[in-house]
Amino acid sequence: MPPNMKRYGYGHQSISEADINIVVKAMRSEFLTQGPLVAKFEEALCQYTGAKYAVVVANGTVALHLAMLVLEIEPNDEVITSPNTFLASANCVVYANGKPKFADIDSATANIDPKNIEKQITQKTKAIIPVHFAGQSCDMQAIQNIAKKYNLKIIEDAAHAIGSNYKNTKVGSCKYSDLTTFSFHPVKTITTGEGGAIMTNDKNLYEKLLMLRSHGMTKNPKRLHKNDGQWYYEMQLLGYNGRLTDIQSALGISQLKRIDQFKSKRRKIVETYKTLLGNDERFSFLKEKLYSDACFHLCPLLVNFGVVKKTKREIFVELSSHGINLQVHYIPVHTQPFYKNYGYKLGDFPLSEEYYKKTMSLPLYTDLTQCDIKYITKIIQNIVK
Template sequence: MSGNGKREKMLPYGRQWLDESDIEAVLQVLKSDFITQGPAIRTFEQKVADYAGARYGVAFSNGTAALHGACFAAGIGRGDEVITTPLTFLASSNCVLYQGGTPVFADIDPDTYNIDPRQIEQKLTSRTKAIIPVDFSGQPAEMDRIQEIARLHDLIVIEDAAHSIGAEYQGRKVGTWADMTMFSFHPVKHVTTGEGGMIVTDNETFYRKLLQFRNHGITRDPQELTRNEGPWYYEMQSLGYNYRMTDIQAALGISQMNKLDVFIERRRRIVSIYNHELSGIPGLELPLQLSETKSSWHLYVVRFLPEYFEGSRLDIFEQLRNLNIGVNVHYLPVYLQPYYQNLGYEVGICPHAEAYYRTAITLPVFPEMSDKDVFDVISAVKDIPSRKI
């Protein structure tokens, strides 16, 4: 850092880590007969499913497409309600809208920032069809309680695990709890395929629906055809989409998966340093990890309580950005977005999520960060002017 504490180059809040093995894996596919709809897709699907402890994996062009596919497989349609959290990226509820359903937002637990199972119970109606919990920042939601609610009311659980591949809840990996679990492979996530997503599931019926949905609703399986006119013959049996992943992406994903545990270990090490160095600062709330969870730490979110710091959250954000610390904010509660406001969602329906949003800032955490990078962030946070309380 320079004399004024400013880094020479912006440190992003998240970034992919690619090496020569990743490049070579992609080159091998580019030199092969298949760059899409080839064997690398199935290899990648099986690798992710095996890692997560699931029977099946279905790769999609991105995580949003995967969530859309899960809603289709779950049979969500017009008149159905799906309960989810407002503290997430838009895809977690948009996927319900795509199917004609209605997202219902349940407030977060103010300690974990994940959806509160007690709030889920309060939002249940006769029209509730499914629950979409989100593992915010990489910490799994309370899946045992959520699954208990689902069983009592005959609901489907679609876990949005875009942040949490490799995380554990009560000793079981994410991917073994829900009816369907979505992983994302965007460049800021734990492993990347450029863009990409996947649903893992143990349910064969969901699996077959997902395969059709990502490919225009088409099947070539002789056991599913209504008739068979020859080896060329296929049928469109439902209205699907072109949500296919390419073999180029899958090859990168296979290579990245070989390093996933190393990436997660480094994320946890960075978080350990943050927790040690930033604890005890008045008015700075660090993220809480419950004893039954083992987060994979996609995000590290701290809260600056306004009564302890000079200036607003925006002032703090800009101060850190001016030092080339690439902080971010995750997320504006979904129902506060203009589109959702126009649908009739009201301000104040999830007060804990709104209170969180007003004070939260995401600090950088990604595997390629050096210890120097980590301590640059720590130094910048410690230099934020505080009130004398």
């Protein structure tokens, strides 16, 4: 590959001068961490999503871990998630010594299919973690109906879906769930470097999450058993250091101001890919449901290997030589060697496995130009044969 060739990954941050300036200002301030910007970022997230409370944390994985702890998932409890997700959506159950269960996807959206959730419910099931894959919300009304019927908790893994709507409600509002988690990794729609958040409308969960984020400690006078003085704190739970810094919160505040702009750009890019590649028997795309207005995090291209002679491996190597480094979302979690320990094997969730074989995520990020997209689609048309 020529050294000066432009390279494309599947995701990339968009950093403005305003982002840089606000971070520099935070660095010159009194606090680098645990200062006023953490609460300001939380307020901004509540305002944007409509949820009552936000707890920002070190990353999306910590957000899921603390969600399991605050909902008191215990050894042998079962929690159902999608096989078509990043490892963290299932690993968080293992952190709490629970058992991850999977329910297969709807192939049209690659999201967990509510019909399959019900089949996985047992006496031990405590919660469901729907993952809003690629940014499109799961069918939350159907999932909430199931949760009510069986008295289950819902944690929306919205690592992909800040900015998305479900039935005209913002993902993160927790209208259909107990908790919603976000990730602010640089490949996501808004970034804080590393970072995440947990949203909720439940004050008790919120106050416990604040403790879990910081060693299980509290100074809240209403929660203390006694008070020896200004310095006094109590550790009431086993918590962690899962805090986000003021420097990161500054970047989050600034990025959130541009989210609507990011969303419309991302939607336009997906539309352009669909127009340029959609009318071709070699390719297809996921469908967006009528209830969804997604802020797309990913644009999976589905390749019809029935008519294409090359293998996925060959296609990836050839595209790389043109500077295009695609990714695959996702290797079904139940097929990972670790999850053999839980008795899972290839063949258990065939729709996710089929989906994995044909999917490849196209570059999708705000700073891509129309010229970039034309180049990428032309190379794909030439190579995928």
